[in-house]
Amino acid sequence: MDTFNHVNLATIQAMSTAPLLDVRSLSIAFGKQPAVRDISFQINPGETLGLVGESGSGKSATSLAILRLLAPSAQVSGHIAFAGEPLLPLPEAAMRRHRGSSIAMIFQEPMTALNPSMRIGAQIAEALQAHHPEIAASAVKQKVLDAMQEVGLPDPEQRLRDYPHQFSGGQRQRILIAMALINRPHLLIADEPTTALDVTVQAQILHLLKELRQTHNLSMLFISHDLAVVSQVADRVAVMQHGQIVEQAPTETLFRHPQHPYTRSLIAAAPTMRTDKNRPLASPINAMQ
Numbered sequence: 001m002d003t004f005n006h007v008n009l010a011t012i013q014a015m016s017t018a019p020l021l022d023v024r025s026l027s028i029a030f031g032k033q034p035a036v037r038d039i040s041f042q043i044n045p046g047e048t049l050g051l052v053g054e055s056g057s058g059k060s061a062t063s064l065a066i067l068r069l070l071a072p073s074a075q076v077s078g079h080i081a082f083a084g085e086p087l088l089p090l091p092e093a094a095m096r097r098h099r100g101s102s103i104a105m106i107f108q109e110p111m112t113a114l115n116p117s118m119r120i121g122a123q124i125a126e127a128l129q130a131h132h133p134e135i136a137a138s139a140v141k142q143k144v145l146d147a148m149q150e151v152g153l154p155d156p157e158q159r160l161r162d163y164p165h166q167f168s169g170g171q172r173q174r175i176l177i178a179m180a181l182i183n184r185p186h187l188l189i190a191d192e193p194t195t196a197l198d199v200t201v202q203a204q205i206l207h208l209l210k211e212l213r214q215t216h217n218l219s220m221l222f223i224s225h226d227l228a229v230v231s232q233v234a235d236r237v238a239v240m241q242h243g244q245i246v247e248q249a250p251t252e253t254l255f256r257h258p259q260h261p262y263t264r265s266l267i268a269a270a271p272t273m274r275t276d277k278n279r280p281l282a283s284p285i286n287a288m289q
C-alpha cells in the first residue's frame, strides 16, 4: 500500500535499524556569521525528535538545510542522509522528488504557506498532483476529501471550494497538514507548527499530530522554542543554543536529569508557560502519556 513514494517503505523497513534521517557534523553559515555549528542527530523510523531552543538558535536553518531550501548564499557543510541516501550531493531534480513527498514540511504561519486566491480543494489536489500526475481527476478528488477528513476538517465536500480566509487559523494548519501528508511522507518536519495558534487550538493540533504519527508510523522533526510543547510530542529532545546542540536525551530523561544549565533554565521556565501553574515540574512528562 505504501509503495507510493520512490523511497519505498520496504527499503526503509529492511534497514530499520538504520536511522531514517542521519545528520552529522552539520554546519551552516550566512557569510561570516555561523548559524549552526557542527550538530549531529538521528531520527529513527516512527520516532519524533523535538528540537528546542531560543529564537535565533538555528532551528529553522537546520530544517531548511535538510530540505535544501536555504538561500544559495548559505554555506552548508557536513552530512545529511535520508533512508541511507546522502541529500547534500543530490542533483536538484532528485531533491525535488523528496520535497513534499517522502519528506514533507509544515510551518508556523499557515496563511503565508497557502495561496489566498486558490480554493483549498485545488491546493490540496495540487500538492498530490505535483508528485503524482498519473492519478486520474476523479481519484484525485476522493483523495483530497479523504485527506480533509483525516485531519478533521468539517464538511469536506462543502468546504472544498472555500478559500483560505474562510477558515480559522487552526483549520488552516489542518489544511497544511493534509497537504503535507497526502503523499504519505516518511518524515514530517514541523517548524513551530502551533506557535501562531491560541492555547486551545494548539492542544488540538498537537493531538492531531500525535494521532497521525501513530496511524502513519511517521517520523517527525518537531521544532519549537517552547519545551512544554515539544515534550508533549517528542520521544527524544535535542536542545539548541547559539547554533549548537548542547544536550540530547529521551524526553523523560531530559526532564528528570537535565545536564546542561540551559536545559535546566528551559525546564524552570516551562511550568509558567502552562495553563496550570500549580502542576509539578514533571507535568510535561505526564502530558506525554
Ligand SMILES: Nc1ncnc2c1ncn2[C@@H]1O[C@H](COP(=O)(O)OP(=O)(O)O)[C@@H](O)[C@H]1O
Residues within 6 Å of the ligand: 030, 034, 035, 053, 054, 055, 056, 057, 058, 059, 060, 061, 062, 071
Ligand atoms: N537567510 C538568512 N540570511 C542571514 N542570516 C540568517 C538567514 N536565516 C537565518 N539567519 C540567521 O541564522 C541564525 C539562526 O536563525 P534561525 O535558524 O532562523 O533560528 P531559529 O529558527 O532557531 O529561531 C540567526 O542568527 C539568523 O539571524
Ligand SMILES: [Mg+2]
Residues within 6 Å of the ligand: 059, 060, 061, 191, 192
Ligand atoms: Mg525558526
